[in-house]
Amino acid sequence: MRAFAAAAIGLTAAVALVLTVTAIGPPQDGTSPEPLLTTVPGPKK
Template sequence: MRALVAAAIGLAAALALVLTVTAVGAPQGETSPRPLLTTVPGPKK
C-alpha cells in the first residue's frame, strides 16, 4: 500500500512539473547561426 501511495505522489509531482513548465513556456532567445559539429572531424589533408 505504501508503494502505491508513493507512486501516486511521484506521478502527481511529475505531472505538476510538466504543467508548470508548459505554463511558463519556452525561454526567449535566439539560436546560433553557426552549425554545430555532429561528427568528429577527420584528419587534415
C-alpha cells in the first residue's frame, strides 16, 4: 500500500510540473544562434 501511495504522489507531482511548464510557455528570448558543442574540439590542423 505504501508503494501505491508513493507512486500516486510521484505521478501527481510529475503531472503538476508538466502543467506548470505548459502554462508558463516557451522562453520569450528565443534560442541561441550558436550551436552547442557536443564533443571536445580537437587540435586545429
